[in-house]
Amino acid sequence: MAYNISNIIGRDTEVKKLLRVLETHSIVLSSHRRMGKTYLLKKIKATHPDNIVPLFLIVEGKSSPEEFVYDLYRCLQEEGLITIGKSKRFHNWYEKTIAGQEIKEMKLPSFRPHWKEALRKIIEGLLEEQKGKTIVIMIDEFPIMLYKFIMEYKLVNEAVELIDTLREIRQVYGDRGIRFIFCGSIGINVVLEKLKKSHNYAGEPLNDMSMEILDAMNIGDAKKLVRHLIEVKEISIEPDNDNTIDELCKSVDSLPFYIDLIIKEIDVNQSIISPESIKNEVERLILAAGNQGQFNHYTDRISTYYEKDMGKISRKTLNWLSTKENFVDELEIFNMLAGQQKIEEDVVRGVLKKLFDDLYLDRKINRGKRFYKFKYNLLRKWWMVNFG
Amino acid sequence: MLIFNSKIEKPGYLEKLLVGRKKTVNALEKSVITGAKYYQNIQHLVIGNRGSGKTHLMRVLFNRISTNATVTNKYCIAYMAEQEIGVDSFYALIISILEAVIRWNDDLAEKKEWKSKIGVLKEIRPADREDRAKEYILSYLGEKQLLILADNINGIFEGMKLHGQARFRDFIQQTDKINIIATNRSLFADIQREDKPFHNYFHIIHLDPLTRDETKELIIKLTAIEASPELTAHLNTNKGIGQIRSIHFLSEGNHRLIAMFFEFLKADIKSNLTIPFLKTLDRLKPYYESFIQHLPPQQQKIIHFLALKHQPQLGSAIAKECFLTPGGTSKQMTELRNKGFVDAHRIGRDNKYELSGPMMRYCIQLTDGRNGIIGMFVRFITVLFSDAEIINRYLKLKCQLKEGCDEKHDYKKQAEEVLIYEKAGENQAPIGHLRKHIESIEDEGTKSAMVKIMMKLRNLHPNCPIAEKDCTCSQLLNTNTDDDPVLKIFIIKLVSCSLYEDAYKLVHYINSNIEGRSEENVTTSIFFIKCLFKFNTNPEIIEGYLNKLLLMPTDGLTKKLISVLLESRFKGNEQTVYNLPKDERAILTFICEKGELL
Numbered sequence: 004m005a006y007n008i009s010n011i012i013g014r015d016t017e018v019k020k021l022l023r024v025l026e027t028h029s030i031v032l033s034s035h036r037r038m039g040k041t042y043l044l045k046k047i048k049a050t051h052p053d054n055i056v057p058l059f060l061i062v063e064g065k066s067s068p069e070e071f072v073y074d075l076y077r078c079l080q081e082e083g084l085i086t087i088g089k090s091k092r093f094h095n096w097y098e099k100t101i102a103g104q105e106i107k108e109m110k111l112p113s114f115r116p117h118w119k120e121a122l123r124k125i126i127e128g129l130l131e132e133q134k135g136k137t138i139v140i141m142i143d144e145f146p147i148m149l150y151k152f153i154m155e156y157k158l159v160n161e162a163v164e165l166i167d168t169l170r171e172i173r174q175v176y177g178d179r180g181i182r183f184i185f186c187g188s189i190g191i192n193v194v195l196e197k198l199k200k201s202h203n204y205a206g207e208p209l210n211d212m213s214m215e216i217l218d219a220m221n222i223g224d225a226k227k228l229v230r231h232l233i234e235v236k237e238i239s240i241e242p243d244n245d246n247t248i249d250e251l252c253k254s255v256d257s258l259p260f261y262i263d264l265i266i267k268e269i270d271v272n273q274s275i276i277s278p279e280s281i282k283n284e285v286e287r288l289i290l291a292a293g294n295q296g297q298f299n300h301y302t303d304r305i306s307t308y309y310e311k312d313m314g315k316i317s318r319k320t321l322n323w324l325s326t327k328e329n330f331v332d333e334l335e336i337f338n339m340l341a342g343q344q345k346i347e348e349d350v351v352r353g354v355l356k357k358l359f360d361d362l363y364l365d366r367k368i369n370r371g372k373r374f375y376k377f378k379y380n381l382l383r384k385w386w387m388v389n390f391g
Numbered sequence: 392m393l394i395f396n397s398k399i400e401k402p403g404y405l406e407k408l409l410v411g412r413k414k415t416v417n418a419l420e421k422s423v424i425t426g427a428k429y430y431q432n433i434q435h436l437v438i439g440n441r442g443s444g445k446t447h448l449m450r451v452l453f454n455r456i457s458t459n460a461t462v463t464n465k466y467c468i469a470y471m472a473e474q475e476i477g478v479d480s481f482y483a484l485i486i487s488i489l490e491a492v493i494r495w496n497d498d499l500a501e502k503k504e505w506k507s508k509i510g511v512l513k514e515i516r517p518a519d520r521e522d523r524a525k526e527y528i529l530s531y532l533g534e535k536q537l538l539i540l541a542d543n544i545n546g547i548f549e550g551m552k553l554h555g556q557a558r559f560r561d562f563i564q565q566t567d568k569i570n571i572i573a574t575n576r577s578l579f580a581d582i583q584r585e586d587k588p589f590h591n592y593f594h595i596i597h598l599d600p601l602t603r604d605e606t607k608e609l610i611i612k613l614t615a616i617e618a619s620p621e622l623t624a625h626l627n628t629n630k631g632i633g634q635i636r637s638i639h640f641l642s643e644g645n646h647r648l649i650a651m652f653f654e655f656l657k658a659d660i661k662s663n664l665t666i667p668f669l670k671t672l673d674r675l676k677p678y679y680e681s682f683i684q685h686l687p688p689q690q691q692k693i694i695h696f697l698a699l700k701h702q703p704q705l706g707s708a709i710a711k712e713c714f715l716t717p718g719g720t721s722k723q724m725t726e727l728r729n730k731g732f733v734d735a736h737r738i739g740r741d742n743k744y745e746l747s748g749p750m751m752r753y754c755i756q757l758t759d760g761r762n763g764i765i766g767m768f769v770r771f772i773t774v775l776f777s778d779a780e781i782i783n784r785y786l787k788l789k790c791q792l793k794e795g796c797d798e799k800h801d802y803k804k805q806a807e808e809v810l811i812y813e814k815a816g817e818n819q820a821p822i823g824h825l826r827k828h829i830e831s832i833e834d835e836g837t838k839s840a841m842v843k844i845m846m847k848l849r850n851l852h853p854n855c856p857i858a859e860k861d862c863t864c865s866q867l868l869n870t871n872t873d874d875d876p877v878l879k880i881f882i883i884k885l886v887s888c889s890l891y892e893d894a895y896k897l898v899h900y901i902n903s904n905i906e907g908r909s910e911e912n913v914t915t916s917i918f919f920i921k922c923l924f925k926f927n928t929n930p931e932i933i934e935g936y937l938n939k940l941l942l943m944p945t946d947g948l949t950k951k952l953i954s955v956l957l958e959s960r961f962k963g964n965e966q967t968v969y970n971l972p973k974d975e976r977a978i979l980t981f982i983c984e985k986g987e988l989l
């Protein structure tokens with residue numbers, strides 16, 4: 004599938020960086036939802052250098068490892084990266100085992116050894132056909148697929164095996180130029196935590212991969228995005244200068260999803276982009292009732308993926324921090340929490356670290372002391388209105 | 392229920408009847424066209440209550456884009472107008488889409504070919520068919536993109552379950568070929584929650600209920616289609632105006648309900664709306680009942696409780712009466728709100744809740760055998776919403792408030808005069824009427840001051856449009872008054888007395904007056920600020936003035952100004968207002984509107 008990327012703007016710095024990492028390592032790429040991960044992968048797919056063979060596969064809806072493997076195979080085949088003749092063995096296997104079965108039945112234990120073997124065969128075949136090139140298999144929504152295997156389809160063992168098999172493949176064939184990008188929003192760490200806590204999993208299956216995080220756009224890209232959207236939405240801007248654009252980008256912290264949203268709102272209201280309309284729309288976005296959903300992912304994330312106590316403390320911390328515009332001393336945060344409940348300093352430190360890793364908070368270290376504040380001012384304001 | 396779908400199906404009619412939704416359709420059309428031009432993805436979700444005109448809107452949109460070559464060269468349109476039934480998997484959805492696409496394909500041979508292909512698809516063994524269906528649809532599309540227009544998408548999403556949704560989104564992202572414009576009655580969990588595939592995927596457009604003017608517009612358009620001169624004339628009478636207002640109130644600006652009321656109204660225009668109302672209720676009853684039946688028992692109970700209470704109820708009261716925990720109540724109330732059954736008004740730390748649509752309340756009351764009372768209520772409301780009656784009530788109130796006022800004061804006569812004045816006034820009040828209005832000002836001081844200024848002005852500015860009889864407010868405001876503060880003040884006073892609409896210009900004048908702060912200026916400002924409320928000005932502007940004044944030295948004048956501002960700020964005091972039931976609030980609004988004109 005050749006993607007038209009005329010509407011994917013900027014992110015060149017990020018692409019470059021990922022490509023550099025790929026020279027030596029596979030990557031786990033994560034971010035909050037709607038940050039632009041999928042766009043980024045598509046850009047890589049469409050603009051890769053010659054020595055790279057990229058594959059883009061999105062897997063949120065897969066319901067078993069068998070299906071995942073089969074789709075990977077089909078995708079490679081469609082892209083002409085693997086030819087049936089050469090991977091005949093796999094094809095025969097598929098005909099004999101999966102075809103003709105209900106998807107549900109594919110979960111039968113007797114198929115298990117087959118999919119692993121098939122996965123290895125596919126990779127071998129692929130390397131054979133694409134000798135000398137680096138093959139980058141980008142798997143979008145990989146963590147959520149695993150999460151569903153575990154939570155929804157009760158395929159805990161299969162999930163573990165898939166993770167392990169992929170690791171084995173990286174180790175065995177890594178030298179021959181196979182790389183993966185596991186991309187997703189829930190963060191693969193959540194999945195591993197789940198496996199460790201509830202299923203006694205003890206491996207470190209990703210410690211050979213480089214952990215990358217996708218953040219908001221840099222201001223240059225954000226402005227480019229605004230310019231682009233103005234053009235393709237045929238919408239006017241007044242005054243038509245850099246300040247207006249700058250204002251729009253800053254008011255949404257250069258988060259591409261919200262840039263797009265604000266411009267769409269202005270467009271639907273048949274208005275023009277102006278300092279006034281920007282201010283109005285941002286305000287509306289922030290003041291909109293909590294159930295509107297445009298910021299829900301930030302709260303849902305905590306209730307869905309954080310352990311119960313951890314979630315509670317995180318919420319309290321964020322509620323309080325949302326009322327502070329500037330950096331706050333870690334100690335002050337501890338005092339605030341300790342004033343409400345009995346709590347260890349270590350726990351608070353852990354929560355803050357987690358919120359920092361999860362892109363809720365920004366951190367500054369000054370003379371050995373840690374200071375925190377909300378990473379995105381837009382989110383802070385919304386949070387303050389709703390929970391502050 | 393599908394009034395719009397029955398006899399007025401023709402595109403022209405639909406386009407003409409598109410009251411209050413033009414902006415949305417235009418925006419969607421533009422989005423499709425620019426999408427076609429620049430390869431942008433289109434993902435819109437239109438949210439509007441039952442009967443708020445979503446199907447109508449989609450139909451008009453489809454008519455427009457399916458006849459636009461820019462669009463059809465780029466997109467195959469799958470117009471899924473009827474609620475798709477039985478879509479229980481991603482595979483089933485693809486079949487539905489294919490069927491929808493070929494339904495509108497004019498090429499008969501191609502149509503036949505694809506019909507048989509769909510037949511083949513249905514025969515394929517389960518493990519393969521989804522893949523084959525995907526292949527088929529891609530091959531059908533070829534170089535083109537797919538644009539799905541889907542009504543009530545939640546039905547499809549619920550049917551496909553999370554599993555199907557995830558596969559659908561995978562397909563969309565993997566192929567980059569699928570665009571969707573969908574509608575739904577309310578926001579739903581499958582797009583709201585962060586762990587759902589379609590979280591924040593759609594750009595959401597909310598449909599607002601029709602305003603009073605739009606309701607009138609719709610009724611007038613419906614009348615025009617019926618071509619009934621008698622009805623047209625009737626709508627302009629005092630009674631007709633009252634009826635339109637009642638219909639707006641009862642229907643809450645809902646297209647379908649307005650159309651339904653209209654059907655009955657036109658059959659019996661002499662009626663006092665009681666019969667149309669009861670007939671509408673009869674039609675609606677099974678409809679509402681079926682909705683309520685599908686709610687969880689706790690929510691049914693809450694709705695029943697609210698229906699039988701006239702006033703909005705505190706969350707805590709609901710919890711008590713329906714045997715719920717506070718947490719449970721707030722969860723149920725949020726769900727009911729999301730489904731569009733209930734409105735909430737924040738009061739301190741709690742909320743006051745009431746049923747959104749008055750009609751649902753009456754339907755439930757009807758079940759309780761209270762039809763007699765309901766009928767009386769509507770009669771009452773129709774009379775009450777007429778201009779004459781509202782003014783009557785206002786004057787009566789005012790009279791009662793005034794000390795030593797004679798109960799028998801002839802407020803009826805006054806009311807009539809006001810009506811005449813209003814009729815002549817509308818937005819472009821000619822000066823003659825303004826003059827008349829000045830004469831009727833009760834406060835002798837203000838009156839003589841204004842007359843004095845007017846005389847002075849005549850001498851100073853013989854060319855000022857004031858001299859002309861038919862000068863309008865906008866002409867007046869456009870007069871250059873930079874070098875003549877007296878003229879400026881006069882004009883503002885004059886205009887404020889009229890029904891002039893442009894509040895922003897007034898704000899501008901007030902700004903410059905407060906800054907000056909001579910006694911004359913401040914008194915004038917007070918006057919203007921009061922006028923501002925006539926125009927429903929944004930509370931923020933008032934807040935702004937307050938802050939500005941608080942920085943000034945506190946002398947008598949400033950204090951006076953502050954008190955006026957404070958008074959206006961608390962005018963819509965929610966705590967007390969929301970003790971009143973919805974209908975009384977509506978009446979109050981009318982009375983206030985009238986009152987301020989006097």
Ligand SMILES: Nc1ncnc2c1ncn2[C@@H]1O[C@H](COP(=O)(O)OP(=O)(O)OP(=O)(O)O)[C@@H](O)[C@H]1O
Nearest residue numbers: 010011012036037038039040041042188259260263
């Ligand atoms: N580089 C970009 N150029 C233009 N628009 C962008 C870019 N990145 C993100 N966007 C905007 O943000 C939206 C989300 O992007 P994308 O789908 O790539 O995010 P994601 O992180 O993959 O989201 P999800 O968590 O839902 O998978 C896009 O629909 C687009 O409006």
Ligand SMILES: [Mg+2]
Nearest residue numbers: 040041042143
């Ligand atoms: Mg994505």
